[in-house]
Amino acid sequence: MTSVLSYLRLPRRLRPVAALAVALTAAVLPGVARAEQVPSFVQDGTLTVCTNPTLPPMTFVKGQDVTHPEGFDIDVAQALATRWHARLSVITMDFTGLFPSLSAQRCGLVMSGIIRTPAREKSFDAVSYQDTALVVVGRKGTPSLSSMDELSGKDVAVESGTSYVTRLGVVNDALIAAGKPPMIIQQYPTEEQVVQQVLIGRVFAFVSQDVELFYRMRQLGDKLHVLITPNIPDYRHFAIYIRQNPEDRTLLQNAISALDSDGTLQTFRTKWSVTDQSTKGDAAQAGAGGMFDWGAFFSALTSMAFLHGALITLSVALISHFIAITISVPIAIVLNSPQKSLLKVALEGYVSLFRAAPTLLQLLFIWNAVPQFFPIFREQWFTPFLATILALSINESAYQVEINRAALSAVDPGQELGASALGLSRRDIYWRVIFPQAFRIALPPTINEFINLLKITSLASVISLQELLAVTQIQVARTFAFTEYYAAALIYYLVMVFFFLFLQKRVERRFSWSDRKKVVSNAA
Amino acid sequence: MQHETTTNPMISVRGMSKLFGKFVALDRVDFDISRGEKIVVLGPSGSGKSTLIRTLNQIEPHDSGMLTIDGKLINEKTDPIQLRCMVGMVFQNYNLFPHLSVLENCILAPMRVRRMTRMEATALARRYLEQVGIPDQADKYPIQLSGGQQQRVAIARALCMQPEVMLFDEPTAALDPEAIVGVVGIMDELAEQGITTVCVTHEMAFSRRIADRIIFMDQGKIVEITPPETFFTSPKSERAQNFLNQMLRY
Numbered sequence: 186m187t188s189v190l191s192y193l194r195l196p197r198r199l200r201p202v203a204a205l206a207v208a209l210t211a212a213v214l215p216g217v218a219r220a221e222q223v224p225s226f227v228q229d230g231t232l233t234v235c236t237n238p239t240l241p242p243m244t245f246v247k248g249q250d251v252t253h254p255e256g257f258d259i260d261v262a263q264a265l266a267t268r269w270h271a272r273l274s275v276i277t278m279d280f281t282g283l284f285p286s287l288s289a290q291r292c293g294l295v296m297s298g299i300i301r302t303p304a305r306e307k308s309f310d311a312v313s314y315q316d317t318a319l320v321v322v323g324r325k326g327t328p329s330l331s332s333m334d335e336l337s338g339k340d341v342a343v344e345s346g347t348s349y350v351t352r353l354g355v356v357n358d359a360l361i362a363a364g365k366p367p368m369i370i371q372q373y374p375t376e377e378q379v380v381q382q383v384l385i386g387r388v389f390a391f392v393s394q395d396v397e398l399f400y401r402m403r404q405l406g407d408k409l410h411v412l413i414t415p416n417i418p419d420y421r422h423f424a425i426y427i428r429q430n431p432e433d434r435t436l437l438q439n440a441i442s443a444l445d446s447d448g449t450l451q452t453f454r455t456k457w458s459v460t461d462q463s464t465k466g467d468a469a470q471a472g473a474g475g476m477f478d479w480g481a482f483f484s485a486l487t488s489m490a491f492l493h494g495a496l497i498t499l500s501v502a503l504i505s506h507f508i509a510i511t512i513s514v515p516i517a518i519v520l521n522s523p524q525k526s527l528l529k530v531a532l533e534g535y536v537s538l539f540r541a542a543p544t545l546l547q548l549l550f551i552w553n554a555v556p557q558f559f560p561i562f563r564e565q566w567f568t569p570f571l572a573t574i575l576a577l578s579i580n581e582s583a584y585q586v587e588i589n590r591a592a593l594s595a596v597d598p599g600q601e602l603g604a605s606a607l608g609l610s611r612r613d614i615y616w617r618v619i620f621p622q623a624f625r626i627a628l629p630p631t632i633n634e635f636i637n638l639l640k641i642t643s644l645a646s647v648i649s650l651q652e653l654l655a656v657t658q659i660q661v662a663r664t665f666a667f668t669e670y671y672a673a674a675l676i677y678y679l680v681m682v683f684f685f686l687f688l689q690k691r692v693e694r695r696f697s698w699s700d701r702k703k704v705v706s707n708a709a
Numbered sequence: 710m711q712h713e714t715t716t717n718p719m720i721s722v723r724g725m726s727k728l729f730g731k732f733v734a735l736d737r738v739d740f741d742i743s744r745g746e747k748i749v750v751l752g753p754s755g756s757g758k759s760t761l762i763r764t765l766n767q768i769e770p771h772d773s774g775m776l777t778i779d780g781k782l783i784n785e786k787t788d789p790i791q792l793r794c795m796v797g798m799v800f801q802n803y804n805l806f807p808h809l810s811v812l813e814n815c816i817l818a819p820m821r822v823r824r825m826t827r828m829e830a831t832a833l834a835r836r837y838l839e840q841v842g843i844p845d846q847a848d849k850y851p852i853q854l855s856g857g858q859q860q861r862v863a864i865a866r867a868l869c870m871q872p873e874v875m876l877f878d879e880p881t882a883a884l885d886p887e888a889i890v891g892v893v894g895i896m897d898e899l900a901e902q903g904i905t906t907v908c909v910t911h912e913m914a915f916s917r918r919i920a921d922r923i924i925f926m927d928q929g930k931i932v933e934i935t936p937p938e939t940f941f942t943s944p945k946s947e948r949a950q951n952f953l954n955q956m957l958r959y
Contacts, residue, residue: 603769605789606804607870610821622806
C-alpha cells in the first residue's frame, strides 16, 4: 500500500510515466502483459519478502507500526509485486534469520540492503539493484585515514551476519602478513547498536554502506564523519536474493532492468535520498550523548507499539507456560512411578533433551529447520507467534517436569495411602488430596520459571516475533533514543514481573493451611 | 464376650501370601473372623502384621491364596472402592489431609464416594466427632491439633464411611501415654458397639481387655490364634513365650 501512495505523491511530471508503467503491465495491453512472466517464487498471487527493518533508508520502520516497514527496498519490492500482479507481503525479522528463512521457503525473496557477495551466491541467486560503497566511519574530530592499514590494532564495530566481517578479514590478513596487529572486530545484532558503539566511544570506527551512512548523518547531524572510503572492487552492489533457479533469476533481472530503464528506481532513490550526502536532516533528534529525554521516554511508554509488544510478550509467556504445565504434570507422574517402562525411558529422553538444548537454538530449529522436512510448517498459519509458543511450551515443559516431580515427591506417601483406604478414586486422590499439596510446594519455583519465561520471549525476535524487546530495538533504530526506549521497555518488564510476584504472595497466603509456629511447637 | 462361629464369617483367609520382591511378607496364612469379633494381631517388628491387615482392604493386594469378605471373593477384579466402603482403616501416622479442615477431612469421602450431600455428610461427621470427643475442633486444621486429637479425627473420618470392619494399624504407636489412654478409650467404645475390628498394636492391657482372639505372627506366618487369657497366661508356642517375656521385661 505504501508504494501506491508514494506513486501518487510523485512529482506531477513523473506521474503519467508511473501510471503508464502500471497500466501497461496490468491489463490494457495483454500482449505486453503476457511478456511479463511471473517467477515461481510468487506463490498464490503473493510476493513474500523477508527484511530486517533496521537499515534506513533501505528498510526501516518510520512510524509506530512495526509490522509495516518502509524504505527504498520496500518500494522496489512493491514495484516488483505490481509488475507481477501480486500482493506484497513483508515479513520482518532479525538479520541473521533472513537467509535461513529464504531456505525454509518462508519468503520468495530477501531484500534488506544486502551486499552481493560470491559466498552468498554459492547458495542463492542474486540480482543487483543499487550501487553502494563501503565506508569506515568515526566520531567527529577523528582524523581521516589515508589507508585501511591505519586501522591496525583498533576496535571496529560491524553488524553481525553481514559481509563486513569477511571483508575486514581480508584487510586483517594483509595486516598480519605485514607483521602488524589486526583490527579487533566487534559484532552487534543491529545497525544502530553498531553506530552507538562509536558514539559512546567504545570502538574507534564502524563499517557501513554509504547509503545507510548518508541517512545516519542526517539523523545524527555532525556527530559522525567518514574516515575513509576504501576502494574495494567487490561488494559494490546491493542485491535481491532468491533461491537458486536460473529462470526466476532471469525474470527478476528483467524486471529490475525494466524498473531501472523506466525511471522507477531513480524515483525511489530521490524519494529516500539514497545518494544525498547533505547532513541537514529532517529525521528525529538524536538521543545519543544528550540528556535523558523525558518526552521521548513517555511517548514510548504510552505508545501503542510498546503496549502491543508487551501484550505479545505476556500472552506468549502465559500460553506457553499453561501448555507446559498441562504437559508436564502427567509426565512427572509417570517419571515418579516406580515401574520401569519404555514410555518412561522415552519421557526421560524428552526431558533431558529439552533441558540441555539452548532455548534460542530450539526456536531457530522450529522456525528454520523443521519446515525443510515438513512443508506444512512453512504455510501461512504457522506464524512466529505459534512457532514461539510451540518452542517455549516444549522447552518449558521439560523444566516444569522437574519442579512437578520434586513437588509430588514431597507429598507424604501416607496421603495416597490414607486417601485410597477411604475409597477415593485415583482421580479424586490426585485432584483432591495430592495436587493441592503439591501445588503449594511447586508454586514459588513455578512463578520463578514464569518470570524467566516472560524474559526469554525476547529471544523470539530472531524468528520475527514482534515482542517487547524487538519493538524496542526497531524503535531505537529509527530514533537513536537508546536510553529512553530501553528504560520504557524496562518499566514494562518490571510492571509485569511485579504483578506476578504480587499474585504469588496472594496465592501462597490462600494456600498456607499450616501455621509455621504450630509446626515447630508440635515437632518439639 | 464369646462369639459363636457362624457358617458365614465376616472375613475368611485361606493360604494367603504376599511377596515384596523376593521377601515373603505373608506366608500362606489361614484364619476366619466372625461378624462383630475383635481380633488383635501381635508379633515382633517385621513379622507381617501390618502387611496382613493391609491385604484385608487391598491397599496391598495379595499375591496368592483366597480372601473373602462378607462372603464376597476379593481379588484383582474386585472394585477396590466398594471394598474400602466396607472396610475402614486407621494408620499409625493418622494420614490426615493437611490442606483440609477437620470437618472437610471427614466429609470428603462420604461426599465423593458415597455421594452424600454436604449437609448429610456434615451431620454424620459432627456425630462421629462428638463420639471421639472433639466436637469443637471441626473447623481447625490437622496441624493445629495434638497427636491424640489427630488420631481421633482419623478414627472419626474412617467411621464416617460407616464401615462394617475397622482396621487399626498400630493406632497408638506415635502417641504419648496420656493420648494413648484417650484413643484406647474410644476403641473400647467402638468394640462395645459391635463393629468387627482387627487391630495391630503393642498395647498389651488393651489387647487383653477387648480382644476375642489374639493372632500371633512371626516371620510372615501365623504362629497361633488363641483367646487372650490363654495367650497371656500360657502361650502354646515358644516364640510367643519369648515375645511376651520381652514385652514384659520393658
